[in-house]
Amino acid sequence: MLLAPALGVSAVLFTLGVAGVLLRRNAIVIFMCVELMLNAVNLTFVALAQQLGVGGQIFVFFVMAVAAAEAAVGLAILLAIYRHRQTLNLQNINLLKG
Amino acid sequence: MTPTLIVFWAFAVLAIGSALLCITRRNPVASALWLVVTLFALAALFVLLDAQFIAVLQVLVYAGAIMVLFLFVIMLLNVGRATRSDMKGPLGLGVGVLLAGLMMVQLLALRFGAPPPQLTLAPNAMARAAAEQGMVAAVARPLFTTYLVPFEITSILLLAGLVGAVVLAKRRL
Amino acid sequence: MPALPLSMVWVVPALPLFGFVLNGTLALTRPGAKRAVSIVGVGTLMLAFAAAALAVIEFGAQHAAAPLVFHYWDWLPSAALQVPFALQLDQLSAVMILIVTGVGALIHVFSVGYMHDDPGYARYFAYLNLFVFFMLTLVLGASFPVMFVGWEGVGLCSYLLIGFWFNEKINTDAGKKAFIVNRIGDFGFLVAMFLIFWRVGSLDFATVFAKAPAVFPPAGALITAITLFLFLGCTGKSAQIPLYTWLPDAMQGPTPVSALIHAATMVTAGVYLVARCGVLFALSPIGSATVAGVGALTALFAATIALKQWDIKRVLAYSTVSQLGYMFVGVGTGAYAAGIFHLATHAFFKALLFLGSGSVIHAMHRAYHATHSHEDAQDMRNMGGLARSMPWTAPLMWIATLAIAGIPPFAGFFSKDEILGAAFAEAAVRPAWYAFWAMGIAAALLTAFYMTRLMLYTFHGPNRTGEREREHLHEAPWIMTGPLVALGVLTVIGGALNVPPLLGGGAYLEHWLEPVTAAAGQLSPLVEAPPATEWALVVGAVLVAGLGIAGAFRILRPESLLHARLAPPESGLGRILWKKWYADELYDAVIVRPVMWVSREILWKVVDVRIVDGLLVNGTAVFTRALGWIGSQLQTGEVGAYVVLFVTGVLAVLFSALR
Numbered sequence: 001m002l003l004a005p006a007l008g009v010s011a012v013l014f015t016l017g018v019a020g021v022l023l024r025r026n027a028i029v030i031f032m033c034v035e036l037m038l039n040a041v042n043l044t045f046v047a048l049a050q051q052l053g054v055g056g057q058i059f060v061f062f063v064m065a066v067a068a069a070e071a072a073v074g075l076a077i078l079l080a081i082y083r084h085r086q087t088l089n090l091q092n093i094n095l096l097k098g
Numbered sequence: 099m100t101p102t103l104i105v106f107w108a109f110a111v112l113a114i115g116s117a118l119l120c121i122t123r124r125n126p127v128a129s130a131l132w133l134v135v136t137l138f139a140l141a142a143l144f145v146l147l148d149a150q151f152i153a154v155l156q157v158l159v160y161a162g163a164i165m166v167l168f169l170f171v172i173m174l175l176n177v178g179r180a181t182r183s184d185m186k187g188p189l190g191l192g193v194g195v196l197l198a199g200l201m202m203v204q205l206l207a208l209r210f211g212a213p214p215p216q217l218t219l220a221p222n223a224m225a226r227a228a229a230e231q232g233m234v235a236a237v238a239r240p241l242f243t244t245y246l247v248p249f250e251i252t253s254i255l256l257l258a259g260l261v262g263a264v265v266l267a268k269r270r271l
Numbered sequence: 272m273p274a275l276p277l278s279m280v281w282v283v284p285a286l287p288l289f290g291f292v293l294n295g296t297l298a299l300t301r302p303g304a305k306r307a308v309s310i311v312g313v314g315t316l317m318l319a320f321a322a323a324a325l326a327v328i329e330f331g332a333q334h335a336a337a338p339l340v341f342h343y344w345d346w347l348p349s350a351a352l353q354v355p356f357a358l359q360l361d362q363l364s365a366v367m368i369l370i371v372t373g374v375g376a377l378i379h380v381f382s383v384g385y386m387h388d389d390p391g392y393a394r395y396f397a398y399l400n401l402f403v404f405f406m407l408t409l410v411l412g413a414s415f416p417v418m419f420v421g422w423e424g425v426g427l428c429s430y431l432l433i434g435f436w437f438n439e440k441i442n443t444d445a446g447k448k449a450f451i452v453n454r455i456g457d458f459g460f461l462v463a464m465f466l467i468f469w470r471v472g473s474l475d476f477a478t479v480f481a482k483a484p485a486v487f488p489p490a491g492a493l494i495t496a497i498t499l500f501l502f503l504g505c506t507g508k509s510a511q512i513p514l515y516t517w518l519p520d521a522m523q524g525p526t527p528v529s530a531l532i533h534a535a536t537m538v539t540a541g542v543y544l545v546a547r548c549g550v551l552f553a554l555s556p557i558g559s560a561t562v563a564g565v566g567a568l569t570a571l572f573a574a575t576i577a578l579k580q581w582d583i584k585r586v587l588a589y590s591t592v593s594q595l596g597y598m599f600v601g602v603g604t605g606a607y608a609a610g611i612f613h614l615a616t617h618a619f620f621k622a623l624l625f626l627g628s629g630s631v632i633h634a635m636h637r638a639y640h641a642t643h644s645h646e647d648a649q650d651m652r653n654m655g656g657l658a659r660s661m662p663w664t665a666p667l668m669w670i671a672t673l674a675i676a677g678i679p680p681f682a683g684f685f686s687k688d689e690i691l692g693a694a695f696a697e698a699a700v701r702p703a704w705y706a707f708w709a710m711g712i713a714a715a716l717l718t719a720f721y722m723t724r725l726m727l728y729t730f731h732g733p734n735r736t737g738e739r740e741r742e743h744l745h746e747a748p749w750i751m752t753g754p755l756v757a758l759g760v761l762t763v764i765g766g767a768l769n770v771p772p773l774l775g776g777g778a779y780l781e782h783w784l785e786p787v788t789a790a791a792g793q794l795s796p797l798v799e800a801p802p803a804t805e806w807a808l809v810v811g812a813v814l815v816a817g818l819g820i821a822g823a824f825r826i827l828r829p830e831s832l833l834h835a836r837l838a839p840p841e842s843g844l845g846r847i848l849w850k851k852w853y854a855d856e857l858y859d860a861v862i863v864r865p866v867m868w869v870s871r872e873i874l875w876k877v878v879d880v881r882i883v884d885g886l887l888v889n890g891t892a893v894f895t896r897a898l899g900w901i902g903s904q905l906q907t908g909e910v911g912a913y914v915v916l917f918v919t920g921v922l923a924v925l926f927s928a929l930r
Contacts, residue, residue, distance in 0.1 A: 002106055002147055004209070009110045009143070011205035013117055013136075015198050020121030021914055022194030025184040028126050028172060032133050035164065036117055039140050042156075046149045053223045054240050060152050061241065064159050065252045069259030071164045075171045076266035082175050083269070089184060090910045097908025190911065197918045204925045 456507015498558025566599025719819025732829025
């Protein structure tokens with residue numbers, strides 16, 4: 001019966017991902033932390049799928065597909081930004097300032 | 099403590115520890131590599147949770163494809179050096195830790211809260227399905243029947259991502 | 272002739288309204304079509320008079336004891352307030368519609384001649400027809416709100432017609448003055464309506480007057496307040512102290528307008544209102560005493576001013592104010608029949624006087640016009656000896672003068688005498704009426720004097736118009752003298768309406784009005800004086816009038832009068848009277864200037880500029896911009912800050928999900 005410990009681990013991993021996003025400034029590292037959060041959620045899905053059926057695993061499948069697409073597009077954006085600004089430090093990228 | 103549980107906790111500690119290292123390393127390459135370790139540990143946890151197919155996918159897609167993509171970009175941009183820390187200042191650090199701590203408390207509270215009644219209905223559904231149909235078939239069959247339409251749409255999504263990435267990353271079309 | 276149903280009484284006000292629509296259209300599209308305008312304007316009034324006469328004859332044949340109320344449609348149906356558009360025909364409104372349409376028709380005919388060369392001919396008749404419509408609505412309305420519609424409408428028409436020649440600022444100023452002063456009175460009317468509705472729960476005349484004795488304790492504070500507020504409305508509309516100042520200025524309008532609106536009909540609306548609400552005034556001794564007292568004071572006060580005016584129309588205007596004061600003495604005393612009787616006779620002889628003066632002004636104006644002179648055509652110092660060139664106007668105006676002075680057997684004698692008699696009789700119960708009666712007698716003396724002065728200066732003595740102009744002075748055409756003759760006949764025989772039993776008459780009008788005045792009469796019975804006293808009063812009044820006329824002949828010297836341009840300024844008491852007791856200056860200093868000052872210095876510079884523009888308008892903008900600035904401060908552009916906010920939001924959602 002691994003459901004309870006798996007959910008706990010998932011919570012901890014998710015929190016670590018959030019902490020990474022909150023603490024870092026490097027866009028690539030932040031991106032990696034987002035992936036970490038996605039994986040924490042995947043763990044939850046898989047843990048629940050063990051009890052409730054295959055639906056959770058299917059969902060993980062889709063999450064992975066979306067993550068792959070996201071990674072491709074996101075990294076391309078970072079590439080474009082870096083080409084314009086010569087930096088990936090989010091402190092220096094503040095075009096949204098109101 | 100059963101052997102399964104021992105193995106589970108071993109990989110769980112590995113996953114959490116390497117995730118911690120991932121978010122604290124100054125060098126993005128180190129961060130990426132520690133993330134790969136986390137993903138491998140998670141794959142092991144998936145196996146323990148009767149999701150062998152997903153575990154394989156995890157290793158192939160995440161650790162194999164996505165993380166390699168990350169490393170490529172890091173090297174392409176030549177930002178892979180250990181520069182001065184990109185950690186936030188003391189204020190940002192304090193706020194971040196505080197918020198993350200609060201989130202941890204809340205998520206664990208969720209975890210220890212009473213589970214919805216459905217969660218106790220069909221124990222070990224996945225193990226039984228795998229025993230009956232085989233590990234891959236148990237996932238593949240619903241994927242190509244019940245979830246056929248979302249599956250097809252995913253392919254369009256991937257195509258869009260592909261085209262988008264090319265458009266964004268290429269200097270001049 | 273088959274009798275039409277009386278519910279067709281709506282035709283009476285509808286005809287002038289129809290005329291207004293037609294003439295208004297003509298005024299906008301073909302202002303030159305004077306013949307069509309004349310036919311429509313005069314024709315509708317003639318028909319209205321015929322309809323009114325038919326209705327009154329039919330009504331008289333029915334001998335109705337209660338008012339006939341005709342409910343046409345629901346006008347303001349809102350919860351407790353149910354105001355139908357209903358007209359009411361009773362003995363009082365019957366008298367009023369006859370006066371309004373009859374005198375109105377004569378003055379319309381006169382106007383055809385008087386206004387013939389005016390470019391605004393069609394507009395003039397449109398306004399005049401509209402006025403008659405509103406006046407008929409006023410007197411026929413079966414509830415306070417319907418009456419108020421007419422009340423406001425005649426005020427509007429008065430404003431439009433005073434400022435008829437709007438090219439000159441003095442005319443528009445006079446119009447505005449009339450309008451604004453009347454608004455003060457309307458405020459009183461409105462407050463009185465609110466109070467009545469608050470207590471009675473209805474605004475229909477029938478309901479209010481039926482319930483009033485039960486609802487309002489006699490001489491209570493509330494009924495006193497209601498009557499005083501109603502009377503405030505009357506002082507505005509009927510030009511009594513303190514709101515009389517607009518009426519003399521209203522003479523800036525065309526003279527037939529002065530005759531119809533500012534002498535014969537509209538200004539008597541206040542008297543009509545008091546007579547209509549006789550039940551309410553009978554319940555309030557203070558209210559009725561105020562009415563009589565203000566009326567007596569106004570009668571005397573205005574008469575003194577009339578002594579020293581040189582403008583022929585201003586003399587008549589103050590005379591109107593003074594005569595309206597008499598009517599209020601009558602209705603305030605409770606002698607409603609006497610008040611209405613004086614209203615009727617005054618409508619005859621004052622319309623005659625005004626039209627006569629119009630005829631004089633017409634002649635003067637034409638004479639000056641012929642020689643391109645710019646002298647004042649209304650100043651009596653420029654007249655004199657006009658009787659020689661105006662053989663019809665002069666004697667007719669003498670008839671009216673004798674009538675207003677109170678010389679028997681002309682109409683004014685009977686009505687004025689009746690009011691003074693009733694006041695004197697009332698004094699036996701309420702001594703204050705001795706003062707009112709004395710003021711009335713004094714005013715009668717002055718009236719006889721100043722009217723004789725007007726006649727002497729205008730029609731007798733040497734002519735001061737000018738050598739070249741003299742040969743151009745002619746009598747007016749028949750279309751103007753015709754109405755004068757008709758009014759002259761009415762002035763002579765009008766007294767027959769209500770010859771008191773003392774003089775061997777049947778007091779016909781008094782009996783006719785009895786169903787209307789009975790309710791008030793029961794609450795506050797009219798005091799009867801013994802016949803000997805009455806005889807003494809009659810003889811005394813005639814002696815006073817004769818004294819006034821003789822005094823004028825004895826004192827005044829038309830021969831020594833100088834032309835207006837050469838006349839020396841007045842001095843002493845004469846100057847004070849000529850300046851109208853400085854009432855306009857006083858109002859200007861006490862009310863107009865402070866109001867202007869408050870408007871300019873406080874309402875404009877503080878309230879409007881600072882509060883409305885500054886605080887409310889610009890303040891809203893500044894506040895919005897400040898909010899926007901605060902919001903924009905959240906938009907740091909730093910993704911890190913957004914993440915912090917985002918995570919905070921997620922935490923909040925989680926927290927609420929956990930609870």
